Amino acid sequence: MRRAGRLNVDETGWRLRGEQRTLWGAFTNRIALFRVAQDRHEDRARDLLDGNQGIVTSDRWWAYNHLPLRRRQLCWAHLRRDFKAHAEAIGAEREFGEHGLRVCDELFWAWEVYVHTGQRARLRRDIRLLRRELKPTLRCFAGKAPRYKRTRGMARNLLKAWPALWTFADRQGVEPTNNHAERSLRGAVIYRKLSLGSQSEQGERRIERLLSASITCRLQRRPLHAYLAELLTAHARGDPLPTLT
DSSP: OTTOSEEEEEEEEEEETTEEEEEEEEEOSSOEEEEEESOSSHHHHHHHTTTOOSEEEEOSOGGGTTSOGGGEEEOHHHHHHHHHHHHTSOHHHHHHHHHHHHHHHHHHHHHHHHHHHOOHHHHHHHHHHHHHHHHHHHHHHTSSSGGGTTTHHHHHHHHHTGGGGSHHHHSTTOOSSOHHHHHHHHHHHHHHHHHOSBSSHHHHHHHHHHHHHHHHHHHTTOOHHHHHHHHHHHHHHTOOOOOOO
């Protein structure tokens, strides 16, 4: 994970004896790493990403703000949901949301074309046009006028993180969404709802490792049962333990 050139990161709620905790996850195309932590603060993100120098795809949660913008890709699926919420309002907020939704739709279409054709030059050209269109809009809705009261926060945040919106257009293998992390967390969320979390710190360590092994095996199209059987057999014999790398 430390050597990964790109990875997706996300977090979700967890429980320890009924009290609120946070389950963090970092994912490459072949490896999943889970950690249960006390909260969703920046220190937890730093610990999770310690030693990694790759591109990190995430949402706009402030715990990731310690990363340089050149190493970030903000999730456009999250942005689309935010724009949609604005579009359901009235006045300037609605205008802001509708414009943002249109940019999102055009961006996703440009990405879809690239996925099917592999023409990165065309992707860069299309994204360059969207950048020229979106930036003046954000500057407008980030204004101090009273009508921009409900839009200036998001607009200013996007202007501040501007380079991190477009990393996918320049870096091979980086996607414009964090869907990979959300899909990888889905099984853990279902397990949390069924189990109500953990009942001890030892249980937290156990579930971290089991979830990491389970999702890693799925990413590698490797049978989890076969891996666990191999692992327990090697442990009983005193042989070197099999890895998931």
